[in-house]
Amino acid sequence: MAYVYRFKEFVLKPSFLLPLSIFIGILIYSFIFPQTIAINPGRWYYAPPALPPSSKYLFGTTSMGQDLFLLVPLALRNTIVISFVAAVISVLIAWSVGSIAALSSSIVRVVLLTLTDVICVLPGLPLLMVIFYIWRDFLTIPLIGIIMGLIGWGFPARAIYSIISSLRQRTFIYTSYFSGLAIYKIIVKDFAPYLLRYLMINVVGTMTWAIGNEVTASIFGAMKMEEVTIGTTIHWAMYYQAILLGLWWWLAIPVVFLVMFVLSLYVLMVEIDKYLFARARVTWG
Amino acid sequence: MARDILIMNNLDGGYEVFIGGKRRVFVHAVDNVSLTLRDSEVLGIAGESGCGKSTLAKMIYGAIVPPLLVRSGSIFLYTRDGNVVELNRLSIEEVRKKIWWLEMSYIPQNSMNVLNPLKRIKDQFINVFKYHNMEMDKNEVMRHLKDILSSLSLPPEVINAYPHQLSGGMRQRVVIALSLLFNPRIVIADEPTTAVDVVTQRIILSLIREWRENSKSSLMLISHDMSVHAYMDDRVAVMYAGNIVEVGNVFDVFKEPLHPYTRALIESLIRKGDKTIRKGLAGQPPDLVNPPPGCRFHPRCPFAMDICRREEPPAVSLGKDRYVKCWLYASKR
């Protein structure tokens, strides 16, 4: 006897609705809201400096006279774009390398797996910091993401490799073969549902990894400091001694938004995963 | 006549499961079962998978771990020193210390996968001594071990091996050796030979048979395969959807199966050198959450009558040691 997890039931669950609305809210605030304001929120001294949150400046202002209510969405947007680009690039590389390694002959496989091992072992963050620092004058927001993607595909590629190699051994692949499916169709029909799940985990995992790297590198100052991101905002706050001066909002507001974004993304992923895979689960028997 | 050493009265239980984390249902796997096990006999429990055989074995052994739940019934055991204990009144600590492995041991289902992968075979044996606080000289233990292993045709090198280094059949024999370690008076074997091929099955069954004939212990053998019962049993009990539907001497049951289910089980067997078309049993055992009313077998029974659909049949005693739970043999109301 199986329990069928219905779509409606899943969508109406509070544990799905709440993170979904937070997620959408943050996206609106960070992507649509900045389009509606005329001034560049990164500019200095368009607001009085170092004001605590009030009804006029909802999230307070920085020592350089920036309104955090206007600054944070821009920073959030840039950070999200960086992490998303990094995730897309790393997933593309990881999936091609992992699946080619799993499906090809021994020499290609050994070469690709060794390459993957090397990428896994290379210390990502120090490398990124050096790269970012040397080319800080040439960096753009998408480029930061691309560079992170080029370095962060090691562990996902390893996972994809092992998933595909074990899927290959399953009997139902033979059934599909004898149902007249060509190899690429077997990959689409039989592998895809399993891989889809991992794709989701992969994208979310790489995004949080990239966010972490962006913030850490920025705190060290190894980043294009003129770009407004969550990391650079924190960096400047610390650079101008926000803690000593007691300007807690300068640090707390960006951090709170970032945490809300990461957590809502993570919970959404967990819930969608539960729904997709409840179908295949037999509750008892 | 041999003495009864294990008496089960009106055992009733099953699994409490949550479906989708919400609805709570009760899977009624064992429904009002009474049985006795005698001194020095092999009692077989037959039936398809999903009929509650393994659950019954767990209940008798006392392996009551949630979600398994015993709702009523009692089990009496005549111990080695002549006392009678009611097993389900004892605390789990007492059962663990005094009953398990000393009076009664257990060969679990898929026994080739029950050994600790990180321990050498000899340490797994030594651990059992430790569990029961037995002080033994190390050399003596080793000698004893080698004896037991060689009686199951296992080479002595086995004791230093890790489980993954042995073949499936060898691991199964190691588990049997473990269960016979203290020469218990009762062994409960739950499908000891499923998942092995016929040759290995034959080997394992002959080894168990040989051991039992020497030790005069009692064996309760659970298997869905009737030819295993024909080879091993003294008495056989047939179980269907949580009920014992027929009990009897193995020769009588195979010669003249009474319950339509028993008949179907035996008729579906293929004999060596027989090409005549056999009939299998259509359908499958019922859902134990909502079993059919009346006799649970009636939807699959070729002799089903009106009364079978309404009322549960009584257990009818037919001669010595022979019980059948079927309206065909009851005085119809």
Add this chain to the structure above:
Amino acid sequence: MSINNSLIIENLTKLYGYGLLGLKKFKVLDSISLNIDLEKPKIVVLAGETGSGKTTLLRVIMGVVKPDSGRVMYKGYDVHRLKGSMVRWYRREVQPIFQDPYETFNPLRRIDSYFRDTVRNICGIRNGDEIERRIDEALRFVGLSLDRISGKYPHEFSGGELQRISIARALLTNPKILLADEPVSMLDATLRVNILNILKYLKEKLNMVIIYVTHDLSTAYYIGDYIAVMYRGTLVEYGPTSKVYQEPKHPYTYALLESILEPDPALREKYPLIKPSALEIKEFLIYGCRYASRCPYAKDVCFRKLPPFIEIDGEYVRCWRYTNYKE
């Protein structure tokens, strides 16, 4: 027997590696030759213990495992050298049934998608109504119908049902040969007979050849017309089932027949006790007869040289006892 209407297995050898990087090899299949003519419907049983190579042989015939030497000829074509549309043709002619019904279908895919794929891709039928008619027809052979299965996932069926569904899917292409890999070993005894009866019925009704792999010699006799007994990668005996059962020629076949348990308590005292031999990779590495170390008739030559596969009145056997080999 014509080449154009038979399945000919010629001198098939398959090596598997073990040890470091798989550099040491042993033969999972060693010089197997077998001719099966496709004129008359028949069931050929491949029998043997775990590790006898019977499933590997079946996979080689399916074309999904490549042999290291030797070949499989189907109707005059080498199965492993088919190209383009001939691959599709071979998949239409030969269809498999697998051992574990729960592994046969992807748990995340609906059952009927397999049926539609098969009809569309292998039979080349595009018309929706015609597809449904074909599927329903095939399912009726095994006592099911399209309505019963459409839109459902594998976990909504019992093992017996899934195995029947698996057979029905194989029937869609109207295959000449059905390759059944222990289709009943995971099922209850009561359900086994049903599946076996379906296979028997199909053989007659659809004029098919079924190659049936099993380790259970009693079902082998029930269903088989011919039997091939395998031991540790070699084919030791092949012949009509009744002949092999009445007078087994190879000592291993004899031992295997002895191990059958009869469902009759009256017979049990007659069974001899069998002592086990540890299944060892060593037995694969012997140059001679693999059974030599367990054989009561073993001579020196048995350990050194693989016996030839010789014919004795309609049966084939691989044993030195039936040759006039002198040392």
Add this chain to the structure above:
Amino acid sequence: MHPLIKYVLQRALLALLVIWIGLTISFILSRLMPFNAADLFISRLVSQGSALTGEEIEVMKRQLMELYGLDKPIIVQYLIFLKNYMITGEMGPSFAFFPTSAREIIGKALPWSITLLLLASVISWLVGNGIGVLAALTRHRKVSNILEDVAIAFQPIPFAVLAVSFLVFYALVLKLPIPSGGYVGGATAIEMFIYMLRRALFPLLVLVVFGWFGGFVSMKALALKMREEDFIVYSFLQGAPTRSIRLMIFRNSILPQFTSLVLGISRVFVGSLLVEYLFNYPGIGYVLQSAIANADYNLMLGILFFATVATALATLILDLVYPLIDPRIRYPGQG
């Protein structure tokens, strides 16, 4: 050749390969800088009016030329670079702390970092796995579920964010001072070590407080699954006392976690760089920050090299040790 030796060699080769690739990347980076390092920095030093004599500037120029071999063909430059790093260990001068060499600065900071790193990764691994197994076995389901919720909620948050939040909390809510102070001169090794431990206490606390989630979550899941394993149930039925069963569950589920211990070292490495900087702990992270603040490329490349060597060695050790602990995984070709 004995398969074991072959395996060890294979793994060691992989480690060397990683180090080599790391070095090559460093070389490419130093060559692809959008400016000529040597000229730029000498001119910068001079323009800053630093009190360098002409002689010192000459020395620095010579050292840089030697290190990079700037006047030779690119292949020769590459070989010289490899030789300098891998064989002589010469990394050239630090721009910011001239005339101290980069190697000397890193060498001074390294013991501090390694102490912190090892302590942090081992302690947070122990804490995470220890609580994890207890949470799986405890009868107090509520407590263990709350712990799990906390861990799951914190797990996806990047460590940098947690560390900064902690700093804000520590300085603004608790109003406590941030410890400072660096190397002490003239102390004995033992005094030095004790001082080091005292200084490490605070960053260590941060690393452990936010470092146990991963270990906890996976260990709890593993131990819960282990509890249902056939061999555990079988031991229970054999009459094993609860204590033995708990020990067995612990032993069997801790094994796969060794992988995460070593992987954890590289994760903690990133965290410790940050914590060292945030809490003024005089380790590699602190040095890295000043290298960045002073545009000291040579020092940055040196740190990158050390980081590569460290992770490569840690992975190598894991690969070699793991089969010793788990009998199921033998070195290939063995038994």
